[in-house]
Amino acid sequence: MSAIPSSLASHAVTRRRFLALCALAPGAALVPGAGRAAWAQETPKKGGTLRVGFYIEAATMDPHLSGSKIDRQVYHNIYEPLVVLDANLGIKPGLAESWQQPDSRTLVFKLRRGVKFHDGTDFNAEAVKFNFNRMKTEPKSVRKGEVASIDTVDVLDAYTVKLNLKRPDAALLATLTDRAGMMVSPKTAQERGPELERNARGAGTGPFVFVEWVKDDHLLIRRNDGYWNKQGGPYLDQVRYRPIPDDTVKLQSLQAGEIQVMDYVQPRDVAAVKADRNVVVLDVPSLADFAYQLNHTKPPFDNRALRQAVACSLDLEQIVKGVWLNVGVPANGPIPPTSWAYDRTIPFIKRDLARAKAKLAEAGKPGGFSFTMTTNNIPINVQEAEVMQAQLAEAGITMKIKLVDAGTLISDGNAKNFEMINFQWSGRPDPDGNTYQFFRTTPGTSLNWSGIANPQIDALLDRSREVSGQAERKKLFSQLTRILQEELPMVFIIHPVEPKAFSPRVRGYDPIPDGMMRFKDVWLA
Amino acid sequence: MGLLILRRLVATIPVLLLVTAGVFALIHLTPGDPIDAMMAESVDDTVKRQLRHDLGLDRPLYLQYATWMSRLLHGDLGRSIRNQEPVIENVGRRIGPSLQLAGLAMGIALVVATPIGILSAARRNSALDRAGTTFALFGICMPNFLLALILIFVFGVSLRWLPISGYVDPLEEPLDGLRSLTLPAITLGLALAAVITRTLRSSMLEALSEDYVRTARAKGLSDAAVVRRHALRNALIPVVTVIGLQLGTLIGGAVITEYVFALPGVGRLVVDAVFARDYPLVQGVVLLIAVGFILSNLVVDLLYGVIDPRIRQTRHR
Numbered sequence: 001m002s003a004i005p006s007s008l009a010s011h012a013v014t015r016r017r018f019l020a021l022c023a024l025a026p027g028a029a030l031v032p033g034a035g036r037a038a039w040a041q042e043t044p045k046k047g048g049t050l051r052v053g054f055y056i057e058a059a060t061m062d063p064h065l066s067g068s069k070i071d072r073q074v075y076h077n078i079y080e081p082l083v084v085l086d087a088n089l090g091i092k093p094g095l096a097e098s099w100q101q102p103d104s105r106t107l108v109f110k111l112r113r114g115v116k117f118h119d120g121t122d123f124n125a126e127a128v129k130f131n132f133n134r135m136k137t138e139p140k141s142v143r144k145g146e147v148a149s150i151d152t153v154d155v156l157d158a159y160t161v162k163l164n165l166k167r168p169d170a171a172l173l174a175t176l177t178d179r180a181g182m183m184v185s186p187k188t189a190q191e192r193g194p195e196l197e198r199n200a201r202g203a204g205t206g207p208f209v210f211v212e213w214v215k216d217d218h219l220l221i222r223r224n225d226g227y228w229n230k231q232g233g234p235y236l237d238q239v240r241y242r243p244i245p246d247d248t249v250k251l252q253s254l255q256a257g258e259i260q261v262m263d264y265v266q267p268r269d270v271a272a273v274k275a276d277r278n279v280v281v282l283d284v285p286s287l288a289d290f291a292y293q294l295n296h297t298k299p300p301f302d303n304r305a306l307r308q309a310v311a312c313s314l315d316l317e318q319i320v321k322g323v324w325l326n327v328g329v330p331a332n333g334p335i336p337p338t339s340w341a342y343d344r345t346i347p348f349i350k351r352d353l354a355r356a357k358a359k360l361a362e363a364g365k366p367g368g369f370s371f372t373m374t375t376n377n378i379p380i381n382v383q384e385a386e387v388m389q390a391q392l393a394e395a396g397i398t399m400k401i402k403l404v405d406a407g408t409l410i411s412d413g414n415a416k417n418f419e420m421i422n423f424q425w426s427g428r429p430d431p432d433g434n435t436y437q438f439f440r441t442t443p444g445t446s447l448n449w450s451g452i453a454n455p456q457i458d459a460l461l462d463r464s465r466e467v468s469g470q471a472e473r474k475k476l477f478s479q480l481t482r483i484l485q486e487e488l489p490m491v492f493i494i495h496p497v498e499p500k501a502f503s504p505r506v507r508g509y510d511p512i513p514d515g516m517m518r519f520k521d522v523w524l525a
Numbered sequence: 526m527g528l529l530i531l532r533r534l535v536a537t538i539p540v541l542l543l544v545t546a547g548v549f550a551l552i553h554l555t556p557g558d559p560i561d562a563m564m565a566e567s568v569d570d571t572v573k574r575q576l577r578h579d580l581g582l583d584r585p586l587y588l589q590y591a592t593w594m595s596r597l598l599h600g601d602l603g604r605s606i607r608n609q610e611p612v613i614e615n616v617g618r619r620i621g622p623s624l625q626l627a628g629l630a631m632g633i634a635l636v637v638a639t640p641i642g643i644l645s646a647a648r649r650n651s652a653l654d655r656a657g658t659t660f661a662l663f664g665i666c667m668p669n670f671l672l673a674l675i676l677i678f679v680f681g682v683s684l685r686w687l688p689i690s691g692y693v694d695p696l697e698e699p700l701d702g703l704r705s706l707t708l709p710a711i712t713l714g715l716a717l718a719a720v721i722t723r724t725l726r727s728s729m730l731e732a733l734s735e736d737y738v739r740t741a742r743a744k745g746l747s748d749a750a751v752v753r754r755h756a757l758r759n760a761l762i763p764v765v766t767v768i769g770l771q772l773g774t775l776i777g778g779a780v781i782t783e784y785v786f787a788l789p790g791v792g793r794l795v796v797d798a799v800f801a802r803d804y805p806l807v808q809g810v811v812l813l814i815a816v817g818f819i820l821s822n823l824v825v826d827l828l829y830g831v832i833d834p835r836i837r838q839t840r841h842r
Binding site: 059060067139140141142144194197198215216217242243244245246248249250252253255256258404405406407408410411412414446 | 555556557558561562563564570572573575576579607608609610618619674677678681682685688689690691692784785786787789793794800801802
């Protein structure tokens with residue numbers, strides 16, 4: 001009996017097949033029903049404490065001020081967004097029961113009745129209005145960009161709320177499945193002020209209630225017995241999160257039973273862990289794309305032919321196999337195979353040394369050229385850099401490697417102080433979140449590190465926000481992917497898988513490709 | 526004695542000033558920026574600009590230093606940029622585990638090193654001495670992280686006698702607390718023991734070759750009495766110096782050990798703060814570490830006088 005929907009556990013489906021399924025028919029492999037059947041025959045048991053190991057400490061408990069991925073792992077258990085993702089990245093009702101879009105600039109939500117915040121206050125339209133206003137006006141809000149398209153919020157009645165948009169925004173609903181859609185109790189937020197960052201007691205509506213956060217030691221949440229959704233869990237008494245920074249030690253803690261869940265298994269450990277009967281590994285496909293941004297604003301990569309020479313000198317298959325040990329697939333662009341917008345008919349850029357040489361000649365550098373690549377000083381990035389260096393050398397291109405820490409990497413990127421720079425994006429459910437902010441010409445859009453300014457790309461990106469039909473948007477994103485392969489603001493490397501590991505006692509975990517661990521229906525056998 | 530302490534404390538002021546200026550310059554010259562590090566995912570430049578302005582990060586460096594110093598003189602170390610809590614609270618939370626770990630590691634080191642060091646010197650070139658020297662060499666050569674992983678594998682994963690990682694406060698739960706600190710303390714303690722063993726052995730050898738030892742033996746004192754009453758006491762000065770230096774370092778946190786065992790100590794705090802470019806936190810913690818280091822050295826200096834009356838007399842002259 002496996003911890004996880006058994007069709008997804010490593011024993012049943014190989015990673016390769018799993019990825020193939022994801023790529024061919026997003027969703028098919030992740031149909032929760034298929035896996036659920038395996039453990040649905042067992043009656044879930046209430047009780048127990050689930051101990052979860054994280055690689056770092058959470059940063060803040062206020063979803064409107066959070067800029068760290070790890071925070072979201074906790075939020076998805078204590079807060080709830082207006083709408084939620086299903087395993088196919090489809091959008092389902094969350095705190096909003098239903099929604100309508102009478103025109104492209106209006107979004108009307110019917111809210112769920114009978115939902116209470118953990119502090120006992122009602123969740124209603126006023127609370128929604130308060131939250132959006134807070135995200136838009138709170139000086140430290142990190143959500144401003146995500147809710148920028150919302151102009152005003154009208155309360156139509158106690159349980160109906162209307163968002164008036166400044167411009168059409170087809171990606172907004174998907175954005176509201178995460179922190180930008182998470183509702184914080186107005187009473188708690190107002191009374192507690194900045195203290196909310198450290199203490200989220202009473203602030204959410206979710207299946208678990210915040211209990212305590214002993215910094216650097218643990219964060220504890222317990223079951224919300226008054227949870228509005230009476231179907232399924234929450235079953236667990238408590239969930240206890242612990243930061244364990246060293247990957248090897250975290251893995252050993254899981255093997256020895258000190259923790260029962262770990263958020264991420266390093267590619268180098270995946271094979272060994274899968275061989276361990278005391279651990280169940282689940283390959284959760286992610287929304288991420290790992291790439292290298294090329295600086296268009298200065299030599300050498302202001303020259304398109306040189307960018308293309310680099311792209312077709314790289315052997316992505318070799319990198320994915322040799323460095324990432326096949327824990328992921330070569331990337332054809334920014335949109336991951338888990339997305340409905342992924343176009344599998346577009347191949348990733350294949351290695352073609354003859355073409356690389358031709359491109360070098362076209363750029364007037366037949367003998368090759370040299371550039372510096374900035375990357376994170378962590379083992380897997382260093383390995384990747386060394387492989388790339390060797391591959392580029394075969395085309396006559398000399399790549400120097402500059403190793404920096406994460407803080408320097410981000411600042412160098414924002415300041416465009418690089419020639420080529422590593423960029424790892426955790427991804428967003430809507431393809432807009434993996435594209436717009438990186439490739440749209442907008443002064444002040446700091447994630448467009450490459451400095452690309454291309455009217456054709458701009459027009460496509462704008463259009464993709466205006467049209468609402470998924471099929472039409474998919475066509476636009478396919479077009480975009482093709483142009484990106486020519487213009488190369490980034491060299492895309494891999495869409496990684498996020499392997500998570502569990503004790504065999506853990507049942508009922510439903511993987512969603514956003515990588516977040518929602519424990520509502522999880523129980524301990 | 527009081528005057529000596531006062532003199533020594535006054536002499537530390539320029540040292541501390543140099544430390545603050547050095548740390549301030551280094552951390553600000555390091556590429557990177559706290560707001561970028563904190564808001565990696567945000568694309569809103571106006572928010573970042575506003576935050577930098579609110580924190581005064583857009584002002585010239587010398588002004589930032591002056592502001593920080595003036596607050597410091599009022600006893601205010603500032604607040605962490607990342608978690609908004611006062612630096613002193615951040616350190617307060619972390620100093621306990623670091624001190625407990627340092628104390629326990631030092632205890633283990635002394636219990637192991639004292640007999641090995643003395644016996645190695647007293648039975649020079651015997652099998653016992655060779656075993657002691659080998660142990661010391663092993664302890665010095667063995668990298669901390671490797672020893673930690675081996676200990677975790679043996680005692681945590683295979684035998685399951687001790688917890689692998691995490692911290693329980695021994696003041697609240699003595700047994701679980703000690704269990705949580707055992708492996709990290711052994712990891713640190715063995716390396717310390719090795720250093721102390723070597724120092725003690727060589728200074729004992731030197732003392733044992735002195736004339737007063739020969740005189741003591743000639744008077745018919747037993748070997749044990751010679752070692753205990755005459756040689757050991759004279760051999761202690763370099764050992765106490767080494768212990769003082771090591772303890773000073775330990776107060777600043779045993780970064781790798783704390784990292785591997787997921788212990789919430791000062792070492793991890795300062796490393797995380799450097800990565801987050803949390804300027805006030807880095808400056809505050811390094812300053813406090815420097816103070817700790819200076820104090821532990823002061824204690825060592827005072828101990829010299831206790832151990833060796835001649836030093837005490839020189840001071841009084």
